[in-house]
Amino acid sequence: xxxxxxxxxxxxxxxxxxxxxxxxxxxxxxxxxxxxxxxxxxxxxxxxxxxxxxxxxxxxxxxxxxxxxxxxxxxxxxxxxxxxxxxxxxxxxxxxxxxxxxxxxxxxxxxxxxxxxxxxxxxxxxxxxxxxxxxxxxxxxxxxxxxxxxxxxxxxxxxxxxxxxxxxxxxxxxxxxxxxxxxxxxxxxxxxxxxxxxxxxxxxxxxxxxxxxxxxxxxxxxxxxxxxxxxxxxxxxxxxxxxxxxxxxxxxxxxxxxxxxxxxxxxxxxxxxxxxxxxxxxxxxxxxxxxxxxxxxxxxxxxxxxxx
Numbered sequence: 001x002x003x004x005x006x007x008x009x010x011x012x013x014x015x016x017x018x019x020x021x022x023x024x025x026x027x028x029x030x031x032x033x034x035x036x037x038x039x040x041x042x043x044x045x046x047x048x049x050x051x052x053x054x055x056x057x058x059x060x061x062x063x064x065x066x067x068x069x070x071x072x073x074x075x076x077x078x079x080x081x082x083x084x085x086x087x088x089x090x091x092x093x094x095x096x097x098x099x100x101x102x103x104x105x106x107x108x109x110x111x112x113x114x115x116x117x118x119x120x121x122x123x124x125x126x127x128x129x130x131x132x133x134x135x136x137x138x139x140x141x142x143x144x145x146x147x148x149x150x151x152x153x154x155x156x157x158x159x160x161x162x163x164x165x166x167x168x169x170x171x172x173x174x175x176x177x178x179x180x181x182x183x184x185x186x187x188x189x190x191x192x193x194x195x196x197x198x199x200x201x202x203x204x205x206x207x208x209x210x211x212x213x214x215x216x217x218x219x220x221x222x223x224x225x226x227x228x229x230x231x232x233x234x235x236x237x238x239x240x241x242x243x244x245x246x247x248x249x250x251x252x253x254x255x256x257x258x259x260x261x262x263x264x265x266x267x268x269x270x271x272x273x274x275x276x277x278x279x280x281x282x283x284x285x286x287x288x289x290x291x292x293x294x295x296x297x298x299x300x301x302x303x304x305x306x307x308x
Contacts, residue, residue, distance in 0.1 A: 002062070004093060006101070007052045012038055018054045018061035023080040026118070044208045045199060046070055047077060053097060055081070055090045063090040067098060068199065073109030074102060075199045079121070086120070095128055103298040110298065113198060113269060116290040130294040136198055136269040137277070139285040141254065174249065176256055179217035179227055181210040187224055189242070198269035198291075201237050213237060216256055218249040228253040236267045239275070247282045254283060 007015060012035055019033045031037075041047045051067030051074060062085040066078035076098075081090045102110065113136060114121050126132075184190050190203055199205065206213065206229065217227040226241040226249035241250050257265060269291050270280070277287075 001058075002088075002090065003056045004053060004063075004097060005056075006097075007049045007054060009049045011049055011052075011054075014054060014061070015049070015052055015064065015066065018064035019066070019078060019080075021061050022064045022082045023078055025083050026080060041066075041068070041077065044205055045075070045077060046204065046208075051098065051101075053094050055085075055094060057085065063094055065094045065098060069107070070204055071107060073107050073111055074098075076110065076112040077199075079112070091124055092128065095124070099296075099298055106298075108298040110296050111199075112294045113291045114294060116292055122292055122294075125294045128296070130296045132292050133295050134196070134271055134273075134293045136271055136291040136293055137287050138289040138291070139267040139270055139280055140288040141265040141267070141283065141285045142263065174218040174220050174225055176252060177217055177219050179215040179224065179229075181206055181213060181215070181229065183215070183217075184224070184227060184229075189224060189227070189240075196271035196273040198271065198293075200268065206237055209237075216253050218252060226250055226253060228257070230257065230262075230265075234262050234264050234266055236265055239267060247279055250279075250283055 016033050016035055016038050019038075024030065024032060038047075042049075045068045047066060047068045051069050053063075053065045054061050055063030061082075063081040064078065065076065068075040068077045079091070079094070081088075099110065102108065111133075112121075112125060112130065114125065116122070116135075181190070190206075197203075209231075212231055213229050214231065215227060215229045217224045219225060223242075225243045225245075227238065228236060228240075228250070229238040230236045239250060239253075241247070243249065254265065266288075267280070267285065271293070
């Protein structure tokens with residue numbers, strides 16, 4: 001007989017076990033989830049145990065839903081039914097249960113960022129009232145193959161000025177300096193973040209992870225003109241330019257990452273309104289996968305992501 005229940009903060013061990021039983025079969029190349037990793041998701045992504053559910057057959061977990069919650073909405077961070085128990089209604093029951101709870105407690109918006117390869121999950125979302133809002137593209141850059149953008153930015157130094165700047169530690173596009181999240185906030189640049197940034201690279205996530213994040217910026221004497229925030233394993237969390245220069249300043253920053261020994265850079269789940277594919281291709285990025293962004297509002301229908 002099947003049973004379902006929402007979880008509590010002391011159910012982390014159960015949720016880890018359920019993820020490794022139900023989610024891992026669909027992603028065999030991923031490392032098993034550990035309690036430490038799950039606790040990091042609570043800190044970084046605002047996963048709420050009370051927004052997580054487990055389905056059981058007897059004592060064994062056969063389905064799991066992991067929800068992260070912010071004032072703006074709830075993200076279905078992970079959602080999976082064990083391969084031996086699919087097509088039995090467990091996924092729909094988990095989704096409907098979460099929707100019913102959020103209809104009472106809020107927030108009303110629920111989103112899911114689903115790998116395009118998980119066609120059954122996309123189908124389930126569609127039949128559960130979700131609407132696809134956008135396609136999010138995963139980009140990778142092999143920094144050794146990073147091309148030079150055409151031309152120099154408007155107003156860039158002439159040859160003599162470039163030589164003098166280089167002797168003072170500057171690049172041809174400006175001074176490259178270390179930067180922190182707090183520096184960007186102090187300069188009012190966090191408020192200019194793209195509103196369509198995916199959950200794992202949102203301002204809330206960056207703030208939660210700021211002690212793990214490194215940054216570089218191109219700066220003039222007056223202000224910061226471009227910046228990159230990243231972690232040491234090669235994942236870029238933010239890549240932004242504040243001037244029109246054909247990508248020259250961003251290219252400079254990516255070149256500095258290469259100089260640090262970072263052979264590959266990953267920029268996950270880029271919304272088309274966040275950064276144009278043309279600019280990313282100019283910088284040498286290639287598409288490495290696609291996620292589909294689905295959304296629903298409680299009161300219409302509810303549901304969520306991944307392999308049900």
